[in-house]
Amino acid sequence: MSSVALCVVYLTIMNVANASLLRRGDPEICTDALDGSGCANYQVTKDCCAAVNQKAYFNEVSTECWPYSGPAGNSVDTGAMVKCCSSRGKGSSATNYGSAPVC
Secondary structure (H helix, E strand, O other), X not given: OOHHHHHHHHHHXXXXXXXXXXXXXXXXXXXXXXXXOOOEOHHXXXXXXXXXXXXXXXXXXXXXXXXXXXXXXXXXXXXXXXXXXXXXXXXXXXXXXXXXXXX
């Protein structure tokens, strides 16, 4: 396995571990930085939110993938979002509602 592939695997594991610090199902974003920091990547977040089989939608205002039921919900599949973002060469991060950094 190449060092780049190992780095992606490590960062994916770290994202999953960090995502568990937030409540399950909170909004999720794909980021340009592989470590999940920085700005939300609008297009990849939108694509992954639609591609993952979950009860969630892409919130155009906050650029986050939100549960259909809003703040009361917990239907965002964090693990599947991490996997989708990673498959597109991006990082991921769980966020608090409306707190995704947009650049």
